[in-house]
Amino acid sequence: KTHYCPQLWVIRPEQPDGPRFAVMGWVGEKNHMHEMSLALEILSICERELNRLPETRVTAVGVEAGAFSGVDADSLQFCLEVVMSGHFDGVRCEVARQPGEATCPTCDRVFKVMQAPFECPECGGRARGVLGGQGLQLSYLEVE
Numbered sequence: 001k002t003h004y005c006p007q008l009w010v011i012r013p014e015q016p017d018g019p020r021f022a023v024m025g026w027v028g029e030k031n032h033m034h035e036m037s038l039a040l041e042i043l044s045i046c047e048r049e050l051n052r053l054p055e056t057r058v059t060a061v062g063v064e065a066g067a068f069s070g071v072d073a074d075s076l077q078f079c080l081e082v083v084m085s086g087h088f089d090g091v092r093c094e095v096a097r098q099p100g101e102a103t104c105p106t107c108d109r110v111f112k113v114m115q116a117p118f119e120c121p122e123c124g125g126r127a128r129g130v131l132g133g134q135g136l137q138l139s140y141l142e143v144e
Contacts, residue, residue, distance in 0.1 A: 035072060038136065039079035043087060045138055053143060058084070060092040060142035066100065066133035067114045073097045092142075100133025 046058050061084060065071045073095045080093040102118040103110050106125030118127035 034070075035075040036079045036083070038071065038076060039083040042080060042138055043083050046084075046141060047087075049141055050143070056143040058088045058091050058141065059144050060094070060140070061138070062094045062096070062140040064096050064098045064135070064137050064139045066098045066135045068100050068130060068133040069136050071136055096139070098133060098135070100130035102127035102130050 042061065042063065046061065050056060050058065061080065063076065063080065065073050065076060077093060077095040080095065084091045084093055097114065099112040099114050101110050102113045102120075104120035104123060104125040104127055107120060107123045109120055109122045111121055113127075113130055113133070118130060119125070120127065
């Protein structure tokens with residue numbers, strides 16, 4: 001479990017002397033700045049939805065991040081857990097990576113891809129581009 005501190009530092013309580021992460025810059029093992037702003041926007045969406053549904057609480061949030069969206073799914077997962085746990089007790093956060101699709105120029109087969117090179121599993125041909133996999137969306141919000 002992690003905590004979001006008012007000084008904009010994220011600290012893991014099980015490692016109080018371990019790595020620290022700054023929300024506003026590169027400190028520690030990873031730069032979470034981009035993903036933190038996305039997590040804060042997702043929190044904002046959740047809060048707007050809760051305003052429409054009085055006397056409910058968020059129990060789970062699901063996000064789909066395209067493999068080519070420029071979003072690090074692990075960092076977004078980390079940031080979502082930090083942000084959501086500061087507002088909703090016991091909320092479960094899930095970030096799923098969604099693949100793109102490529103078309104083989106040799107055999108015209110359409111296949112799923114998560115990273116380059118886009119090699120056809122059928123004939124080994126290499127596609128030059130990818131369709132889809134660039135999006136980021138809130139896929140579900142569970143409330144009770």
